[in-house]
Amino acid sequence: MTTSALRVGVIGVGFGSTVHIPAFFSEGAQVVAVCARREERAEKAAHDFGVARAFTDYRQLLDMGDLDAVSIATPPANHYEMVMAALEAGKHVLCEKPFALDQGQAMEMAEKASRVGRTAMVAHEFRFAPGRAYVKELLSQGYVGRVQAVHMYLFRGPTERPTRTAPLGAGAAEGGGFLGALGSHYIDCLRDWVGDVSRVCGGVFVHEPNRVDPATGQSATTDADDAFSFVATLAQGGWASMSASSRAPFGPGALLQVYGAEGTLQTPQTGVNPPSDGRVLGARFGEGQGVRELPMPERFRPFVDPRDDRLMAFRILLRHFMKGINEGNSPSPNFYDGYRCQQVLDAIRVSQSGAGWVDIPGE
Numbered sequence: 001m002t003t004s005a006l007r008v009g010v011i012g013v014g015f016g017s018t019v020h021i022p023a024f025f026s027e028g029a030q031v032v033a034v035c036a037r038r039e040e041r042a043e044k045a046a047h048d049f050g051v052a053r054a055f056t057d058y059r060q061l062l063d064m065g066d067l068d069a070v071s072i073a074t075p076p077a078n079h080y081e082m083v084m085a086a087l088e089a090g091k092h093v094l095c096e097k098p099f100a101l102d103q104g105q106a107m108e109m110a111e112k113a114s115r116v117g118r119t120a121m122v123a124h125e126f127r128f129a130p131g132r133a134y135v136k137e138l139l140s141q142g143y144v145g146r147v148q149a150v151h152m153y154l155f156r157g158p159t160e161r162p163t164r165t166a167p168l169g170a171g172a173a174e175g176g177g178f179l180g181a182l183g184s185h186y187i188d189c190l191r192d193w194v195g196d197v198s199r200v201c202g203g204v205f206v207h208e209p210n211r212v213d214p215a216t217g218q219s220a221t222t223d224a225d226d227a228f229s230f231v232a233t234l235a236q237g238g239w240a241s242m243s244a245s246s247r248a249p250f251g252p253g254a255l256l257q258v259y260g261a262e263g264t265l266q267t268p269q270t271g272v273n274p275p276s277d278g279r280v281l282g283a284r285f286g287e288g289q290g291v292r293e294l295p296m297p298e299r300f301r302p303f304v305d306p307r308d309d310r311l312m313a314f315r316i317l318l319r320h321f322m323k324g325i326n327e328g329n330s331p332s333p334n335f336y337d338g339y340r341c342q343q344v345l346d347a348i349r350v351s352q353s354g355a356g357w358v359d360i361p362g363e
Contacts, residue, residue, distance in 0.1 A: 005068075006322055009033040009061045011082060012073035013045035015096065020071045021049050022307060023314045027322065035061045058082055062089040069119075069325065072096060076175030080105040083120075087112045092119040092325050094318075097188075098180035098345065099338035101173075106342040110335035119324040121317070121331065122338035124188040128316040130278030130300040131267035135258065136193055138294075143284060144260025147194050147238050151259075152186050154244040155251030156272050168211035168220045176224035178246045179204050179345060182272060183228055186242055186256075187344045188333055193258065195236045197344050199359050202230025203352035207247045230348050235362065246272075264291065276312045277301060 006029040010016045013036045024031050033053040036042035046054035055061045062070070062085055069092035072082050076098045086093050093113070099122050100106040113120035126132060139147070170176030190197070204225035213220045227245035234240060245251065253270040263284025269275055278301065283291040305311040320331040330336075347358040 006030065006325065007032045007066055007068045008071055009035065009064065009067050009069075009091075010045075010071045010073060011035040011058050011061065012075075012096070013041050014073065016071070016073035017045050017048070019308060019310055019314050020073050020094075021045065021051075023311055023318055024071065025049070026305070026311075027315055027318045029318075029322070032067060033061050033064060059085065062086055062091065068092060069094065069321075071123075073123075075170050076101060076180060077170065077173075079175075080109060083109045084112055087116050087118055087120070090116065090118065092321075094121050094123055094321055095335075095338070096123045097338070098175055098184045098342070099335070100342050101175050103339060103342045103346050106335070106339040110339045113330065113335045117328070119321060119328075119330050120335045121321050121324065122188075122333045122335065122341075123314070123317065124185060124333040124337070124341075125310060125313040125317040126185040126274055127189055127192045127333060128313040129274035130276065130296055131269070131274055131280050132189055132192075132256070132278075133300045134278065134280045134294075134296060135256070135265050135267055138265055138280070138282065139193055139258065143263060143282060144258055144265055145262030145284075147234070147236070147258060147260045149238055149259045150190060150194060150234075150240040151257045152190070152240070152242040152244075152254070154182060154186070154242075154254040154272070155248035156246055156253060157248040157251045159250055165210055165212045165219070166208070167214045168222055169224060172223045172225070176222070177204065177228075178224075178226050178244060179228040179348065182246075183242070183244060183348075184341055184345060186244075187341050188337065189256070190232075190240055190242075191337065191340060192332070194234055194238070194240070196234070196340060196362065197232045197240070197360055198235040198362070199357050200230050200232040200344055200347045201351050201357045202228065202232075202348040204228045204349065205245075207245070228348065230351075232344070266291065271309070273309050274313070276305070276309050 035055040042054035071094045205227040209221045229243040232240045258265045266281040324331045
């Protein structure tokens with residue numbers, strides 16, 4: 001199979017319509033079907049993108065004989081059932097994050113993908129954003145020497161007092177919350193840069209529990225976290241920490257910092273998502289300068305896609321996905337990476353329950 005012949009079904013047309021569908025088309029794939037719970041949403045997505053078929057039942061989509069792969073862009077509570085059914089149907093799978101509701105589900109999905117021999121990846125496209133990809137390369141070249149510490153923070157929120165209550169979303173039991181939605185990306189980045197986490201201590205917080213149920217218009221409360229924090233030890237030595245909140249008025253964005261025995265690397269961003277241009281700052285002993293911006297190699301931003309900040313990184317992810325299909329493997333971030341990330345997410349919540357430091361088993 002060539003990448004241009006890849007026939008894809010996209011399940012979920014929220015983020016699926018914003019990023020997944022346009023990215024697949026831009027990379028030469030054929031999106032041949034879409035699926036959403038509500039018929040009008042499925043039909044609209046099909047009409048907007050010129051997709052031939054629209055479904056409300058993902059099982060009917062999986063029954064299509066002219067389908068090679070599925071891209072699952074639904075809330076996390078649906079991932080396990082859909083992924084397992086797609087793999088059983090012999091399809092290659094790209095699944096959104098957070099990958100699973102718990103590490104048990106994540107391990108089952110990873111093992112199933114391995115057994116059936118299909119390409120299976122998790123949509124952690126942030127690792128392909130220019131700033132993060134360049135930091136990874138510099139770390140692999142020894143820019144900072146032996147890594148001692150990684151610190152990450154992400155604070156975003158309103159710049160004016162909210163005038164209405166936010167809508168109710170998925171609760172904690174359904175995989176909702178800021179830790180899974182954004183923390184999973186940062187944990188994946190941490191692992192991509194410096195390897196596995198061996199122990200973690202942390203917790204999640206709900207600063208704004210009041211919501212409005214969009215279906216009824218009635219007041220409701222949520223237990224989905226809007227902030228989290230953790231400290232971790234790294235399997236290779238050293239430690240990492242992260243603090244994050246989506247309810248931080250005038251929050252400046254994010255900053256990821258790596259400190260080593262010989263220097264530092266930093267990549268800042270002003271929004272929740274890493275920008276498609278990217279910036280990396282660095283300094284190391286012997287260069288006679290303080291922290292300064294490092295020129296970004298053009299290979300880390302090979303094209304411009306102005307439709308959405310996430311599209312360039314996501315399209316690079318798709319190139320790995322398609323290459324994996326052609327070569328018969330599952331490039332990182334694959335389902336095993338999703339499982340290792342889920343272990344950390346679970347451990348943070350276990351830690352908050354009173355366990356303190358939680359060990360994360362190795363391979």
